[in-house]
Ligand SMILES: [Fe+2]
């Protein structure tokens with residue numbers, strides 16, 4: 001607003017009043033528009049952006065008090081200051097004006113200095129109100145975006161580009177009347193601070209459109225150093241300066257006309273918000289800065305969480321490999337078990353967190369074997385009953401090793417129950433059906449399939465077809481009744497997938 005004249009609408013049925021006020025206020029700060037009818041005044045308000053209304057007590061098709069009340073109750077116009085023209089000698093007129101919610105009064109006969117001072121004061125109020133409403137809008141944008149970002153945030157499926165799309169969808173205006181949002185945005189990504197990959201975003205018929213744009217940020221802006229960020233705002237007058245002219249020319253070459261610009265710059269991400277329906281200011285730059293930093297914050301959290309998960313998986317596999325040291329060489333048995341188990345869990349409709357955990361934590365199913373003497377595990381001939389009783393303790397040992405950390409409850413349940421059977425003939429407890437946790441039932445089938453496929457000290461591995469036959473029809477030792485029927489059904493319908501995994505991760 002700083003470079004624009006304030007528009008004052010005067011409504012009066014007395015041409016003398018209109019003339020006096022127009023001559024008093026027609027200078028560089030104000031532009032005066034007048035009418036003698038309320039109905040015409042409403043039309044003007046619809047078409048033009050009016051900053052202050054001055055209304056006389058008498059107007060041709062209504063009265064000033066009613067008009068004032070109408071404006072002050074109007075959802076769109078109530079923020080415009082209304083001043084009533086009253087007689088200096090009539091306290092009743094003054095009191096009634098305020099009763100009808102007028103923001104102020106101007107006394108007749110007019111005093112030039114007083115009128116100018118009052119209008120300037122209200123112009124200032126209008127300017128502050130605009131700033132206030134604009135900031136409230138901005139805060140609304142931040143809250144809306146943050147709420148959605150938190151709700152949708154999943155560090156394991158975090159997509160930075162989608163996150164930026166979501167930010168732009170809140171930042172850019174959907175409809176042209178909105179003042180406090182930019183009409184479009186340009187976003188650039190770079191790994192090195194050079195060779196920027198840029199996109200132009202704009203709503204077209206209510207849909208956010210994204211076009212690739214050949215705009216290299218490093219050619220037009222002095223980018224901050226690695227790890228630092230910068231923000232700025234430019235209004236129309238700033239583009240007259242040499243330093244910004246070439247940015248405008250470049251954007252014009254894409255048929256983008258620039259009225260104003262708010263920007264965020266960094267070494268790897270730049271964002272320009274263009275063409276607000278008003279002058280832009282430092283608050284707009286701050287808002288953009290907050291929003292972009294929020295995206296970067298989410299990205300950092302996602303990266304750190306993913307790294308933590310990787311670290312945890314790495315530690316799990318180290319422990320699992322340590323436990324295998326005593327056993328015969330099962331190659332990638334633990335990784336394949338994770339793949340089959342995650343597949344079954346997905347088919348069962350279990351949630352994403354469970355699927356992720358069973359995939360890694362199932363690697364610890366035989367961790368208890370670390371306590372079983374190597375000569376028993378590697379024995380080439382059938383085990384004696386005594387030896388077999390020792391082997392059957394490995395689930396209990398596994399449970400003890402994993403302990404009670406809630407994040408490893410799936411690993412513990414798997415270690416304890418992967419040899420339990422649906423029909424109650426398993427060990428160590430002989431649990432029946434749903435007494436066995438779902439993770440134990442899943443790994444039970446995955447483990448049997450994979451163990452059948454690999455070479456054991458006392459036999460060669462079975463081919464896929466024979467392994468399927470044994471699991472689905474039984475061979476006396478392994479029986480279909482050992483498995484949860486739902487899981488067995490998934491296996492039967494998708495057995496080719498198990499074969500694919502085995503072949504893909506054989507060595
Ligand atoms: Fe086992």
Ligand SMILES: [Fe+2]
Nearest residue numbers: 333365366447
């Ligand atoms: Fe196993």
